[in-house]
Amino acid sequence: MTTLIIGGPGRTGTRIFDRLTAAGRPVRYASRRTGFDWDSATSWPAPLAGVTAAYVCFAPDLAFPGVPEKMRELGRMAAAEGVERLVLLSGRGEEGARASEAALREAGVPTTVLRCSWFQQNFSEHFLAGPVRRGRLRLPAPDVPEAFLDLEDVADAAVVALTSTDPEDRTYELSGPELLTFADAAQVLSVAGGRSVTFEAVDVPTFLADLAADGVPAQEAEPLAGLFTDILDGRNASLAGGIQELLGRPASPLREYARRAAAAGAWA
Known part of the structure; x- marks a missing residue:
């Protein structure tokens, strides 16, 4: 097995x-x-x-x-x-x-x-960690709602799918439990981390320059910019029930993740 x-x-x-x-x-x-x-x-x-x-x-x-x-x-x-x-x-x-x-x-x-949906941990374990530390989320996207998803929930869901008695040939849509704009998310991160974080919509070159300041290579940053400009157009501005279906509980909100990340020193 x-x-x-x-x-x-x-x-x-x-x-x-x-x-x-x-x-x-x-x-x-x-x-x-x-x-x-x-x-x-x-x-x-x-x-x-x-x-x-x-x-x-x-x-x-x-x-x-x-x-x-x-x-x-x-x-x-x-x-x-x-x-x-x-x-x-x-x-x-x-x-x-x-x-x-x-x-x-x-x-x-x-x-x-x-x-x-977009992972909550992008703010602490991936390309948005540096911008959060600097206090400015500078992204090439409008301030559309997104249902930020906790990676801990994703891992729990994957384990259920990998170990269930009967294999499923099925697609689950996973999202967090709330719709937040990036400005909303910045406010949640501000409260959890005890520092001001703001959102600013910028063009792609500005976004790439911001990531380059954290050492993110262009070959990684450019596809990210493409994803932002492609799918952050409101198409995911709805909640999905995959976490509830797979785990029998609600998905975890951004504020819980933010408290955990701040307590662990993610943005220290």
């Missing part, structure tokens, strides 16, 4: 690994460190051998050109190795990711797709 985490010890993978390990379930990573390479399909069969379930996290994004072909081949190999279920991390409102979701399912392995 071994579970494979494809994509390595990232922000979701590490949390899932820790939960499965604590539950006494065999689990292992597949990443560049273990010889797995998304650009070399010959490296995929070995980690899939003997696996019952696999969590799939592709970086930088499922919507990128060529990714559906990779997902199709991964699904084929998983079926050939006898993998019983797959859980795919996807993005809510990302039309380009739909082809990758469909391609992974083509070989017939039951696949649970988790379509997620």
Whole structure:
């Protein structure tokens, strides 16, 4: 009953690994460190051998050109190795990711797709941590509502999908429990961190320059800018019930995450 985490010890993978390990379930990573390479399909069969379930996290994004072909081949190999279920991390409102979701399912392995809203932890563990410390969220997007999602909830949901008695071939939309604009989110972060944080809509070059100040390379920052300008247009300004369906409880609000992050010294 071994579970494979494809994509390595990232922000979701590490949390899932820790939960499965604590539950006494065999689990292992597949990443560049273990010889797995998304650009070399010959490296995929070995980690899939003997696996019952696999969590799939592709970086930088499922919507990128060529990714559906990779997902199709991964699904084929998983079926050939006898993998019983797959859980795919996807993005809510990302039309380009739909082809990758469909391609992974083509070989017939039951696949649970988790379509997620913007992660709350982007403010402390990813590209928005520096802007929060500087007190200015400078983003190339209008101040539209978003249902920010806690990664702890995502990990809990993924574990349920990976370990349930019957594999599901189903798509869940995951969101936080409230709609907040980025200005609202800045206010929540201000209260939790005890420092002023404001939101400012800026153009893409200004956004890229802001991230460059934190050492975020252009090849990572530019796709992020593309996501902001593409999907932050109000299409996700609604709440989704996937967390309640999978976990039987409400999703965690941004203020709870912010309190935890501030207490842990995320923005010190």
